[in-house]
Amino acid sequence: MDFARESLKKTTHEMIKNGTWEYREGVFTIHLPEGIAGFDGNDYYLDDLSDKAKKKAKKTLNFILGLEIDLDSFYSEISDSKFSFLIEEFWGLRPPASPTPYQALVETVAQQQVSFEFAMKTIENLVRMAGKKSRGLYRFPEVEEILMLGDRIKEAKLGYRARYILELSDKVYRGELDLKYAEKAGEEEGIRYLTKFRGIGRWSAELFLTYAFRKNTYPAGDLGIRRGIAAIFGKRAKEVKEKDVREIIDPFGKWKSLLAFYVICYDRKLQSSLKKK
Numbered sequence: 001m002d003f004a005r006e007s008l009k010k011t012t013h014e015m016i017k018n019g020t021w022e023y024r025e026g027v028f029t030i031h032l033p034e035g036i037a038g039f040d041g042n043d044y045y046l047d048d049l050s051d052k053a054k055k056k057a058k059k060t061l062n063f064i065l066g067l068e069i070d071l072d073s074f075y076s077e078i079s080d081s082k083f084s085f086l087i088e089e090f091w092g093l094r095p096p097a098s099p100t101p102y103q104a105l106v107e108t109v110a111q112q113q114v115s116f117e118f119a120m121k122t123i124e125n126l127v128r129m130a131g132k133k134s135r136g137l138y139r140f141p142e143v144e145e146i147l148m149l150g151d152r153i154k155e156a157k158l159g160y161r162a163r164y165i166l167e168l169s170d171k172v173y174r175g176e177l178d179l180k181y182a183e184k185a186g187e188e189e190g191i192r193y194l195t196k197f198r199g200i201g202r203w204s205a206e207l208f209l210t211y212a213f214r215k216n217t218y219p220a221g222d223l224g225i226r227r228g229i230a231a232i233f234g235k236r237a238k239e240v241k242e243k244d245v246r247e248i249i250d251p252f253g254k255w256k257s258l259l260a261f262y263v264i265c266y267d268r269k270l271q272s273s274l275k276k277k
Contacts, residue, residue: 005041007092011065014265015096016107019124019138020131028065031137032057032099039065063214066094069258077255082232086262089269095261097214101179102172103140104212108204109164116224116268125156126165143173164199171197183213190215210257218260220245225260228267 005026012023021030027045029038034053038045039061046054062068071094075087098104106126111119130141130149146153146169153162171177177197182190187209194205203222209215219225221242229245230237249256249263 002041003092007071007094008039008041008065010090010093011096014093014268016123017120018107018140019127020140021137029137030061030064030099031134031139032060033139034060036135036137037061060099064097064099066097066214069094074255074258077252078259083259083262086266090262090265093262093265095210095258098211099140101183101212102143102169104208105168105172105179106140106146106165108208108211109161109168109199110158111207112161112164112201112204114159122156122158122161126153126158129153129156143169147173161199168197168199179212182209187215187217191217210261214257216254216257218249218257220249220260222264224264224267227270228263231267231270232263 008028009023009026012021012028015021021028023029027038027040029036029045034057035049037049037057037060044058044061046057049057071092078084079087098107107119107123110123110126114122126146127138127140129152130145131138133139146165150166153166156162158165168177172179182194185193190209191202191205194200194208195202200208203219206217206219207222209217223237225245226240226242227237229235229248230240233240233248245260249260252259
């Protein structure tokens with residue numbers, strides 16, 4: 001087995017299916033702001049890009065796919081814990097990240113209070129409405145393109161989240177919401193800063209920081225994490241509170257965000273199995 005290719009396959013399986021990328025015949029292809037870029041686990045496909053764009057696209061691909069994450073060290077850290085079975089369960093899986101902070105913001109808000117499957121559908125609706133298409137793939141909309149939708153954004157079926165996305169996009173456009181500040185700030189300071197804005201609670205702030213910048217944060221109140229922890233520790237989901245999640249996951253230090261992601265993926269697998277019964 002080619003570990004690099006298998007790792008890529010598993011990572012793309014957990015990505016938000018939004019119409020901007022595809023995984024076909026072992027190649028991951030995505031429409032980035034720089035253009036169409038691809039990667040097969042070992043080689044990059046950047047032929048249509050300028051030299052400057054190639055350099056940036058390669059860096060973005062590495063970031064999106066988490067290619068610099070030291071999985072061996074992570075597996076060593078959890079090998080003697082209740083989470084050790086996750087190593088074999090998801091061997092090679094790396095948490096995907098967003099190509100841009102703005103995309104991370106929109107996709108995070110779109111996931112509030114809905115299932116991951118439903119959120120993906122609404123995000124793809126939005127992308128198809130406002131994004132530019134090339135070679136069958138859409139580029140994720142820029143902030144101006146989202147704002148131009150106005151009331152038409154309701155057609156994406158985002159519910160109340162559409163209003164938040166418009167309001168936050170306007171603040172980003174005006175410079176009132178500085179996503180670069182959230183990146184440079186410490187994790188807790190970043191959370192405090194983000195939660196000052198309507199439409200961003202702690203859950204959204206924690207998810208955004210790890211998805212946009214790979215900060216060592218995770219949404220401890222997330223239903224998927226609580227269900228996953230409950231299943232692993234033989235409890236009912238209702239018995240597992242946010243504080244319980246933090247008490248269990250935080251001791252893993254610099255690996256807590258990655259561990260939380262594996263727990264979420266485990267819950268998704270369990271939920272998928274239940275639906276098939």
